[in-house]
Amino acid sequence: MIIILGVPGVGKSTVIKPLAEAKGYRMLNYGDMMFEIASKEFGVDHRDKIRALPKEKQFEIQEKVALVLAKEKGKVILDTHCSIQTPQGYLPGLPKKLLEKLPVTGLVYVTAPVEEIIDRRKKDFEATGRVRPTEPKAILEHEGVNRELLSAYAFFCGVPAMIIENRNGKLEEAREKVSAIL
Numbered sequence: 001m002i003i004i005l006g007v008p009g010v011g012k013s014t015v016i017k018p019l020a021e022a023k024g025y026r027m028l029n030y031g032d033m034m035f036e037i038a039s040k041e042f043g044v045d046h047r048d049k050i051r052a053l054p055k056e057k058q059f060e061i062q063e064k065v066a067l068v069l070a071k072e073k074g075k076v077i078l079d080t081h082c083s084i085q086t087p088q089g090y091l092p093g094l095p096k097k098l099l100e101k102l103p104v105t106g107l108v109y110v111t112a113p114v115e116e117i118i119d120r121r122k123k124d125f126e127a128t129g130r131v132r133p134t135e136p137k138a139i140l141e142h143e144g145v146n147r148e149l150l151s152a153y154a155f156f157c158g159v160p161a162m163i164i165e166n167r168n169g170k171l172e173e174a175r176e177k178v179s180a181i182l
Contacts, residue, residue: 005082006110008132009121011166030080033065051086070101082146107161
């Protein structure tokens, strides 16, 4: 399992999806899996509302997703967030208990310039209604937390971590770098 991470709106899915298909990987989206459980068990009606749940409920949902993911066989790419910005602070997107259950072989962190992330988030809001902070300071702080967590995740799993920049107009360069880990 390869895990692709980054802040919301950085273009994780855009970078990885065609590569996954071309190299025979199955794509799974951790947030979609969490939303499915949150909507059934807690009545959450929008994916962005998961982060407003008490942290105990978020951890409970993460644990249930981990049990599903642990059963996955074959070549899988897990698209997820390194951390979740909640009213209580940042929660790890991949708690140690979850990572211990997964057959992780590599971590790919996607980043981009703050201005590009803001622009992508605004476009995403217009297209889908997803609500994400657009203040540069908040995005930079989230990026900092994520990079620290990326190091911890690599340490816990004993796998390499790669950082890829997904700049506007340079998507193919980002894909070439990710292709090396696949």
